Amino acid sequence: MASENPAVPVDPAEEPTIWSASGSYEDISYETTADGIAKITICRPEVHNAFRPQTLIEISAALVEAREDERVGVIILTGQGTRAFCSGGDQRVRGDTGYLEENKSVGRFHVTDLHVQMRRLPKPIIAMVAGYAIGGGHVLHVVCDLTIAADNARFGQVGPKVGSFDGGLGASSLSQLVGLKKAKEIWFLCRQYDAQQALEMGLINAVVPLAELETQTVKWCREMLALSPFALRLMKASFHAAEDGYLGIQQLAHDTNLLFYGSPEAQEGREAFKAKRKPDFDQFPKRA
Numbered sequence: 426m427a428s429e430n431p432a433v434p435v436d437p438a439e440e441p442t443i444w445s446a447s448g449s450y451e452d453i454s455y456e457t458t459a460d461g462i463a464k465i466t467i468c469r470p471e472v473h474n475a476f477r478p479q480t481l482i483e484i485s486a487a488l489v490e491a492r493e494d495e496r497v498g499v500i501i502l503t504g505q506g507t508r509a510f511c512s513g514g515d516q517r518v519r520g521d522t523g524y525l526e527e528n529k530s531v532g533r534f535h536v537t538d539l540h541v542q543m544r545r546l547p548k549p550i551i552a553m554v555a556g557y558a559i560g561g562g563h564v565l566h567v568v569c570d571l572t573i574a575a576d577n578a579r580f581g582q583v584g585p586k587v588g589s590f591d592g593g594l595g596a597s598s599l600s601q602l603v604g605l606k607k608a609k610e611i612w613f614l615c616r617q618y619d620a621q622q623a624l625e626m627g628l629i630n631a632v633v634p635l636a637e638l639e640t641q642t643v644k645w646c647r648e649m650l651a652l653s654p655f656a657l658r659l660m661k662a663s664f665h666a667a668e669d670g671y672l673g674i675q676q677l678a679h680d681t682n683l684l685f686y687g688s689p690e691a692q693e694g695r696e697a698f699k700a701k702r703k704p705d706f707d708q709f710p711k712r713a
């Protein structure tokens with residue numbers, strides 16, 4: 426919002442949001458703001474934004490786009506319209522071998538790789554949820570780093586009702602969020618929970634009026650954009666390191682490498698190799 430008094434600087438968190446669309450996608454849209462927010466929207470409102478393989482392939486491509494874009498610091502994942510964030514796998518293309526991509530006879534679960542990609546992506550991903558986050562759509566928001574929900578949001582798992590289950594992050598991350606007993610309740614009873622209940626159980630970060638969902642989510646994004654991107658990257662990796670085992674440690678370790686490469690000590694090793702001389706590491710302290 427423009428300040429009425431030109432002497433008073435505009436709070437960047439209050440700047441109006443102008444989205445620019447890019448890419449050519451069938452099931453999603455990809456938009457960015459000039460100040461570094463990317464928004465990925467599932468555009469299948471006729472099925473409450475259920476995903477088919479193509480949808481997940483496109484989300485994955487858009488995440489790569491957002492990751493590679495050095496201007497982007499935070500990513501919003503959402504669904505088109507106000508009735509649903511996402512209702513999970515499109516049951517119309519669920520085959521006997523997994524979800525079927527067009528023109529393929531053998532199915533698979535594209536979410537397996539997508540969940541890993543979201544977890545390893547070194548920028549915060551924020552789920553912006555209006556309406557249903559159900560089944561695999563619920564797991565998607567669980568895998569996001571933060572969730573802002575509209576007051577009409579409804580959360581729940583339906584797997585055991587429809588002959589499915591997600592024992593991956595849909596179980597482990599969920600129980601980290603809400604505790605083991607509550608996570609088991611969510612899966613064993615397949616109830617739906619409203620936004621307030623979800624907030625109370627630690628499943629989401631905030632509930633806002635539906636009409637303010639995007640402005641509030643953008644405000645959260647801008648607060649993150651004002652912070653050190655590398656510190657956020659390391660915090661995301663740190664939160665996942667233990668649960669992700671060696672691969673979690675790998676992420677943190679390689680992030681440390683990124684920092685180490687900038688140090689005179691690492692540079693001495695590189696320069697000595699290139700100059701075909703012995704490296705002089707004696708100049709560096711053996712730090713306590």
Ligand SMILES: CC(C)(COP(=O)(O)OP(=O)(O)OC[C@H]1O[C@@H](n2cnc3c(N)ncnc32)[C@H](O)[C@@H]1OP(=O)(O)O)[C@@H](O)C(=O)NCCC(=O)NCCSC(=O)c1cc(O)c2ccccc2c1O
Binds near residue numbers: 475515534557562587
């Ligand atoms: C979400 C609902 C509770 C909403 O109910 P409501 O009564 O408001 O709306 P309708 O039921 O009338 O829905 C409107 C319209 O959308 C269609 N639709 C909704 N969800 C889906 C869906 N997931 N797939 C296909 N179509 C859907 C619905 O049929 C209506 O169409 P019309 O033509 O009749 O108008 C309720 O809709 C609901 O319960 N939906 C089903 C939720 C569901 O079963 N989701 C799948 C769960 S399993 C899953 O997601 C999953 C995916 C994976 O990739 C996995 C991978 C690995 C392991 C496990 C996985 C997994 O479990």
